[in-house]
Amino acid sequence: MKYKTRTRIAAALFILPSFLGILIFYIIPYIICFLNSMYSGGDFTGVANYAELLENNAFWLAMKNTAVFMGVGITLLLVISFLLALFLNSFRKISAFFRSALLIPVIVPSASLICVWQLFFEDNGVINGILNSLGMDSVKFFSGGFSVVMIIFIYIWKNCGFCVILFTAGLANIPEQYYESARLDGASKLKTVTRISMPLITPTAFFAFLMAVIYSFKIFREVFVLFGDYPDENVYFLQNFINNNFKSLNFAHLSSASIVFSVFLILLLLLFFIFERKRNFLE
């Protein structure tokens, strides 16, 4: 057999288990979901479900909140992590203890920490105690606009460490000579960051971005355990919308919302790909 053909057969066999699983548990469900979104009560209704969805206020609220959370949360997470990584990079070596400290939030299960968060954020919790002793007014974290602040805080606390580890690894991969010659040319510190570190770290940034997106959905667990099925309207996310429609067995709403949500995400990803085209992650 020819070398090329053998390689192809080997590749197919190596991918087969994963592909079958992905087909059964992702692609087929996805097709079912799409078909479901075209039916209502057993009748084919085409895009009627989508039209109805677009008139649903709860859906728009969820969509808006999710977009705000993702926009602010992911940006903050990546910026803070990058700055922390730059700071850590100025040390010769990061100790094992410190690395563990960074990764602990990722490792500790969400469910373990609920009561700790409640103690911090409740109306008469630790944070409000501190605010009051400083002569400021109490903040209500479980209702009103500050609830999203709390969720973003928990999101960053939880995922920052892992992103920092990713970024420090990426920074460590940049050859020292680049900085050396930039310094010789009299480049400022800020310039070396924007012209050397940032462009060269993009493959890592891409991975960190993917992680940040994936983990931004997982924050739903925290929302769910802290607020229950019907959270404050500021943290009513698409996942809540989908979850509640799941409970009320409203499959039409559910499927169309799922499809709209996925299209929204795929567009986001495509945008990122176009943005990143010059240093293609796939190459």
Add this chain to the structure above:
Amino acid sequence: MKKLKKLKKLPKYILLAAIAAFFLFPVIYMLAMSVMTSEEVSRILDFSSDGFKSIDLIPQVFSLEQYYQVFFRRADYLLEFWNSIIITVPTVIGQTVVCALAAFAFGKLEFPGRDKLFFVYIILLILPTQVTLVPNYIVLNNMGLLNSFLAVILPGMFSAFGVCLLRQSVRYIPDAFIEAARMDGASYINIFLKIILPQIKGGLVTLFLLCFIDNYNLIEQPLAYFNDSEKYPLAVTMSEIGVNDAGIVFACGVMFMIPPLLIYYIGQDDVSSPFTLSDKG
């Protein structure tokens, strides 16, 4: 002169310590509260009382009462903990194997449509659970798997994320290694076992850890696929325990975080190494 240099570095170290404290604090706080008596914990968690909560890291009375309750008195929590393990361990092992196989093909073998297929994987990677929850319910129902542990284990074994992560590690391996082995007449399965696997150890450990945490924390799937509340893993009950059983919540939380911490402790030298080019040996 040397002393001055050290002094200049002091603010940096203080900042470093502050960062570490920021990330560790909630966990330390929980550990501290897990050795308090149930009464003290109930009092702390009683939000209807007046006055603000303060941070008490030192218990009034040191007590292992909570742990005693969890391990010897409340069989239900131990059973749920066991459910978590039964669900998580096979999922994680399966996922690591399946993803490693696919990552090798995506990373090192040439075949038509490879990058397109990989792009499909990336798209699937970012779709949240909630999107596939119901369609998966239909698929699992047709397979007759609902209300069995397999309903959570099987879908969990296949993840696009694992493939992406391990592919990244596989790509760092020089092509020359594989070419040389091919010349010596090694089969692909041998190359996979003898060359690829040892080289991507860091990636495997990282995936194992992340995947473990992820599946260990599942709430949505068990709630949707199990009728039987006896099959619920601990993560599901933990989310309500603060209301129902406040007295032992912290010991339970500590017990719950031990397995992932243990895995991290064992594999810590390899975590994050998949993202560095250096010290690949």
